[in-house]
Amino acid sequence: MKIAVLGTGGGARSHIAKLAELGHDVVVGTRDPQATLARTEPDMMQNPPYGQWLAEHHPDIPLVTFGEAAADADLVISGIDGHNAVAALTAIAEQLKGKVLVDYACPFIYNPDIEHPWPTPWGVNPILDPCDSDSLGEQIQRALPATKVVKAFVTQEQATVVDPKAIGGGDHTMFVAGQDADAKQAVTDLLKSYGWSDILDLGDIVAARGMEMYAHMHGAIGFALGFGTHFGIKVVR
Amino acid sequence: MKIAVLGTGGGARSHIAKLAELGHDVVVGTRDPQATLARTEPDMMQNPPYGQWLAEHHPDIPLVTFGEAAADADLVISGIDGHNAVAALTAIAEQLKGKVLVDYACPFIYNPDIEHPWPTPWGVNPILDPCDSDSLGEQIQRALPATKVVKAFVTQEQATVVDPKAIGGGDHTMFVAGQDADAKQAVTDLLKSYGWSDILDLGDIVAARGMEMYAHMHGAIGFALGFGTHFGIKVVR
Numbered sequence: 366m367k368i369a370v371l372g373t374g375g376g377a378r379s380h381i382a383k384l385a386e387l388g389h390d391v392v393v394g395t396r397d398p399q400a401t402l403a404r405t406e407p408d409m410m411q412n413p414p415y416g417q418w419l420a421e422h423h424p425d426i427p428l429v430t431f432g433e434a435a436a437d438a439d440l441v442i443s444g445i446d447g448h449n450a451v452a453a454l455t456a457i458a459e460q461l462k463g464k465v466l467v468d469y470a471c472p473f474i475y476n477p478d479i480e481h482p483w484p485t486p487w488g489v490n491p492i493l494d495p496c497d498s499d500s501l502g503e504q505i506q507r508a509l510p511a512t513k514v515v516k517a518f519v520t521q522e523q524a525t526v527v528d529p530k531a532i533g534g535g536d537h538t539m540f541v542a543g544q545d546a547d548a549k550q551a552v553t554d555l556l557k558s559y560g561w562s563d564i565l566d567l568g569d570i571v572a573a574r575g576m577e578m579y580a581h582m583h584g585a586i587g588f589a590l591g592f593g594t595h596f597g598i599k600v601v602r
Numbered sequence: 603m604k605i606a607v608l609g610t611g612g613g614a615r616s617h618i619a620k621l622a623e624l625g626h627d628v629v630v631g632t633r634d635p636q637a638t639l640a641r642t643e644p645d646m647m648q649n650p651p652y653g654q655w656l657a658e659h660h661p662d663i664p665l666v667t668f669g670e671a672a673a674d675a676d677l678v679i680s681g682i683d684g685h686n687a688v689a690a691l692t693a694i695a696e697q698l699k700g701k702v703l704v705d706y707a708c709p710f711i712y713n714p715d716i717e718h719p720w721p722t723p724w725g726v727n728p729i730l731d732p733c734d735s736d737s738l739g740e741q742i743q744r745a746l747p748a749t750k751v752v753k754a755f756v757t758q759e760q761a762t763v764v765d766p767k768a769i770g771g772g773d774h775t776m777f778v779a780g781q782d783a784d785a786k787q788a789v790t791d792l793l794k795s796y797g798w799s800d801i802l803d804l805g806d807i808v809a810a811r812g813m814e815m816y817a818h819m820h821g822a823i824g825f826a827l828g829f830g831t832h833f834g835i836k837v838v839r
Contacts, residue, residue, distance in 0.1 A: 492734045492735050493734055496733060496734045497729045497730055497733045497734065497815075497818075498729050520819075532838055532839065533838035533839065536838065537836075537838040538835075540819075542822075565823065565826055565827075566826060567819075567822040567823065567825075567826050568822065568825060568826060572818075572819075572822040572826075574818045575816075575817075575818030575819030575820070575821065575822045576819060576822075578734075578815040578816070578818055578819070579812075579815070579816055579819050580812075581734075581809075581811045581812030581815055582757075582777075582804075582809075582812030582813060582815070582816050583812070584812065585779070585804040585805065585809040585812045585813075586802065586804065586837055588804075588805060589802055589803060589804050589805060590802075590837075590839065594839060595839075596837055596838060596839050597837075597838045598835045598836065598837055598838065599774075599835065599836040599838050600823055600827075600833055600834075600835055601769055601770035601773065601774040601833060601834045601835065601836050602769065602770065602827065602831060602832070602833050
């Protein structure tokens with residue numbers, strides 16, 4: 366399948382590597398390919414510069430603009446950070462028309478001007494915007510009515526999304542939500558190829574609220590288990 | 603142990619029945635005992651009137667005011683709804699001094715004046731207040747600095763809290779959060795007596811944010827599995 370990954374951060378790289386391993390035709394989109402390749406410093410999450418990673422691991426995978434990447438793809442995975450996702454995706458609405466778009470961003474904002482009355486043990490608790498009465502998944506779907514948006518992946522550590530069997534033999538749960546049943550099936554099939562066996566359809570894109578808002582519990586669980594302990598959650602029936 | 607349960611709704615009744623079964627000395631608090639006992643209609647969650655339930659199942663368990671119930675207790679479980687909890691508990695701050703107080707409320711508000719742009723398949727999605735940059739658990743702890751507040755139970759269906767083995771043989775996870783280690787240990791011991799084996803301490807009371815905000819995902823999972831399907835979540839390491 367021709368799959369576009371938009372973004373070059375850690376989560377995007379996990380998908381790029383896994384999709385290439387699975388034999389997909391992968392194309393990567395970024396805002397400004399020349400600028401991305403020119404970077405020589407690690408990114409804000411301390412990943413090595415994308416150009417260096419690409420040269421070392423996947424020299425054959427093209428890096429083009431967001432719009433060019435989306436234009437030819439059968440399925441698009443957005444790894445654009447939550448703060449910029451709506452604007453960046455709206456700018457390429459034409460290329461995303463009719464396509465399945467997976468959004469896995471969490472709309473965290475780190476605003477030092479906002480009061481965080483009780484900082485967490487691991488620093489200041491970021492806040493979510495939107496939150497509770499709206500979600501990033503819904504915002505993207507409203508901004509792109511001709512695109513089939515599926516919210517997924519966001520409840521998991523990035524490395525685990527493409528390697529679920531690393532934890533508990535893979536016996537934990539991945540969630541999907543969206544308006545279009547065929548789009549959710551396409552993402553479910555992709556997840557199965559990643560190794561997922563328990564994939565729960567949470568229904569309408571409104572379920573993105575719960576998936577994004579779970580981020581605080583995800584952070585607290587990770588802190589409780591200790592840095593470096595990988596985990597997932599299983600819906601036990 | 604002398605345990606006070608504040609509230610007479612479905613969640614409170616689950617605890618009352620289980621605590622009595624375990625041989626604890628249970629006392630129940632309500633705002634106005636005479637008014638509670640005078641009610642002949644089901645409550646808003648369609649539970650039968652408390653007086654009828656009491657007479658049929660636990661005629662020996664006293665029903666007194668919130669303050670009277672808390673005054674003599676070793677441990678207090680608040681089943682007061684999220685909207686009224688801070689005010690009702692602050693009013694009995696003196697009786698709660700030095701005590702362990704378990705808060706399991708979710709601060710949902712059902713306000714028809716607030717816009718809910720995308721109603722869920724199961725109706726209007728309620729919103730949480732407080733949310734994200736604060737939580738009900740933190741509000742209660744701030745209002746009662748001399749009380750040891752523990753947030754727990756809120757991530758589970760009420761019936762499952764007192765009967766975890768009804769699902770997956772009990773192999774799912776209960777969370778606790780709070781400032782005081784001994785208080786969390788007391789609640790952990792109580793949970794073990796309920797049948798819980800996997801109890802994860804999420805740290806400081808700030809983790810109540812994530813526990814309360816998980817409510818939307820809990821609702822979506824419940825809807826996805828279908829009405830009447832009981833479930834829990836397991837942190838898979």
